[in-house]
Amino acid sequence: MKKRQILAFIGAIVATCLLVTGLQVFSPNSVGAQSGTILVSAAASLKEALEELKPLYKQTKPNVNVIYNFGSSGALQQQIENGAPADVFISAAKKQMDALQSKGLILNDTRRNLLTNKLVLIVPKNYSGITSFRHLTNSKVRKIAVGEPRSVPAGQYAEEVFRNLGISQQVKSKLVLGNNVRQVLSFVESGNADAGIVYATDAKISSLVKQVATAPANSHSPIIYPVAVLKSSKNAAAARDYVQFLSANRAGAVFQKYGFGRS
Known part of the structure; x- marks a missing residue:
């Protein structure tokens, strides 16, 4: 009888642990839920297109707040190198992204060529x-x-x-x-x-x-806009999701509206 009670007790503990783990995985506040804020440092030429995309992304991820920091790609690169907070970087040339990658400041697997221009x-x-x-x-x-x-x-x-x-x-x-x-x-x-x-x-x-x-x-060199998640990101899951969103057809239609080409 004691043996059965012990087994039942162990089973209850295991079930409780599984339940707690499950709640953590599916909790709206967990990483998987992609909540919080992401800061996107982006080339100034992207301003109108990204501003139009902001409410569209909000429809898909209502718990994520996107904040933009627009400027020249070189100035943004220097900010990031000097420790300024950012989750995603979108440059108007490969040079600035290459510099950050060479210093180990981006998540290499998230880098992709997003857009082209003339x-x-x-x-x-x-x-x-x-x-x-x-x-x-x-x-x-x-x-x-x-x-x-x-x-x-x-x-x-x-x-x-x-x-x-x-x-x-x-x-x-x-x-x-x-x-x-x-x-x-x-x-x-x-x-x-x-x-x-x-x-x-x-x-x-x-x-x-x-x-x-x-x-x-x-x-001139090909005009390519690369994007990547920064290694210092405090919300990498949401940042990765945002990069995926920018690469999808819905965002592509908005970029094309403003004259950008798809890379």
Whole structure:
């Protein structure tokens, strides 16, 4: 009889443990439920698309709050390297993501190429006389807005275009540097620059500028937007889920609406 009681007692303990484990697994507050907040550091050119995607993601994961930190990819990279909190990083070029990966700061298995873009030449809406990148050497063009090449991928791509077209020296003294691609856009919108080099997606959102030329694909490095979860993420499960969401067709339709290509 005692033996039966002991076995029954052990069985009850095991059942209780299983029940508690089950409750932990399915609890809304557990990691698997993907709750809490994730901070996404993303290239400035993604602002409108990601803002539109925010409520769509909220529909699928109502317990997850997504906060954005937009800026130049180089500045965001430095923030992350200096210990700034972030869960997901989306760069406008491979260079910045490669740097973080080489320092062991991302979860390698989460890295993927998310989007593509095109580099374009823009001028103020009523400006005339510029229809190609080579026209930037004309004396009529006094100021050309570009991203700061060391930290802004759009500026790096622009630098490559100038070099491949053989006009780097002719335009060097005309360059006005922006801290990110959206500042470059604003320089042209305000008329503080006669022309600017931005992404096709930036030109698309502004009614104050017009796109007059697209840089040939072979004149610069491929424009790729990689995404990855950071190793320092405090909510890696939710961050991984968010990256999956960005790669799905529903998010892809929104990105395409803003002019991005799928990688």
